[in-house]
Amino acid sequence: MKNGQGKKRQLILQAYHLTVGYGQGEQEKVVQKSLRLKMFTGELVCLLGPNGAGKSTLLRSLCGLQKPLGGDIKLANKRLEDYTARELSQVVSTVLTDKISVKHLRVFDLVATGRYPYTGYFGRLSVLDREVIEESMALAGVENLSNRYLDELSDGEKQKVMIAKALAQETPFIILDEPMAFLDFPSKLELMQILQKLTSEHHKAILMTTHDLNLSIRGADWIWLIGSQQSIKRGVPEDLVLNGSFASFFKKEDIRFDVSTGDFFFDDHLHKKISFRGNGLNASWVRKALQRKGYQVVGAPKGKEQVSVAPKKELEVTLVHADKSIVVNSIKEMLIQVDKMF
Numbered sequence: 001m002k003n004g005q006g007k008k009r010q011l012i013l014q015a016y017h018l019t020v021g022y023g024q025g026e027q028e029k030v031v032q033k034s035l036r037l038k039m040f041t042g043e044l045v046c047l048l049g050p051n052g053a054g055k056s057t058l059l060r061s062l063c064g065l066q067k068p069l070g071g072d073i074k075l076a077n078k079r080l081e082d083y084t085a086r087e088l089s090q091v092v093s094t095v096l097t098d099k100i101s102v103k104h105l106r107v108f109d110l111v112a113t114g115r116y117p118y119t120g121y122f123g124r125l126s127v128l129d130r131e132v133i134e135e136s137m138a139l140a141g142v143e144n145l146s147n148r149y150l151d152e153l154s155d156g157e158k159q160k161v162m163i164a165k166a167l168a169q170e171t172p173f174i175i176l177d178e179p180m181a182f183l184d185f186p187s188k189l190e191l192m193q194i195l196q197k198l199t200s201e202h203h204k205a206i207l208m209t210t211h212d213l214n215l216s217i218r219g220a221d222w223i224w225l226i227g228s229q230q231s232i233k234r235g236v237p238e239d240l241v242l243n244g245s246f247a248s249f250f251k252k253e254d255i256r257f258d259v260s261t262g263d264f265f266f267d268d269h270l271h272k273k274i275s276f277r278g279n280g281l282n283a284s285w286v287r288k289a290l291q292r293k294g295y296q297v298v299g300a301p302k303g304k305e306q307v308s309v310a311p312k313k314e315l316e317v318t319l320v321h322a323d324k325s326i327v328v329n330s331i332k333e334m335l336i337q338v339d340k341m342f
Contacts, residue, residue, distance in 0.1 A: 013039040018071035046216035049226035093166035114168030140164035155182035176208035275300035278309030
């Protein structure tokens with residue numbers, strides 16, 4: 001598998017006036033319409049939106065698994081309908097949300113199915129095919145699972161095996177539908193790191209759906225926001241945060257998006273205001289603790305704050321109310337004193 005560093009990015013996906021949905025005639029159900037999309041190699045794009053917005057339907061339409069209701073799709077500057085099945089399998093690979101429940105199949109054998117577009121009628125693996133399979137497993141971090149059976153693996157391991165299979169196809173474009181759905185948080189971070197490496201070092205274009213907003217903000221090159229009643233919004237994560245797109249897109253009664261932290265909070269329980277001063281890691285966690293306990297944390301200039309966090313490695317929080325000042329060295333003690341003082 002060739003390393004993509006230094007390659008010029010190439011246009012891999014174009015969609016014009018795209019309408020996606022399902023059914024026919026009077027039973028036709030449109031879930032998204034008039035979409036205009038563009039994507040290049042070397043990009044990791046996260047598609048975010050609520051359930052029922054059409055994320056999976058859009059992905060299935062873009063990779064040819066489901067016929068769009070209207071519009072045009074081009075992959076690598078060629079119309080989607082002009083591809084043969086074999087040609088398409090050498091341009092785009094997919095990992096869908098279905099759980100794998102196959103028994104008596106080894107990891108190596110499953111990853112090897114990614115080579116079928118290249119192996120000919122009898123499906124025999126060449127030396128080169130085996131090298132690609134082994135390298136794909138190494139990139140996905142599952143080389144040590146080669147001889148294990150699928151039903152022996154955790155959900156996180158199975159997900160990485162399916163990504164290895166997609167890599168074995170050696171396509172420039174990879175589509176992943178909810179690849180983090182069954183993973184614990186450390187496994188999500190590990191998977192995001194793998195995907196970032198594939199785009200930055202191997203110049204893959206990766207389009208994935210996810211419900212993990214925080215991880216998308218921190219890991220994606222681009223985010224596409226898709227909703228049932230709104231047009232799709234596209235941008236780099238930080239721009240979407242700063243221009244208010246995130247806050248407005250996911251706006252619901254009693255839910256607020258905090259631009260400074262990138263987190264969502266329930267507004268209805270933020271019933272008290274507390275003035276705050278501090279920066280850095282300790283200050284960030286003190287702020288989160290206060291918000292969790294129902295305080296709306298607002299910035300304050302020096303001398304006007306009720307809570308301040310010292311800029312040092314050890315936690316030191318000063319609480320001031322009226323003429324009383326207390327210094328504490330744990331968040332537990334801070335919360336106890338805050339409840340007494342304010």
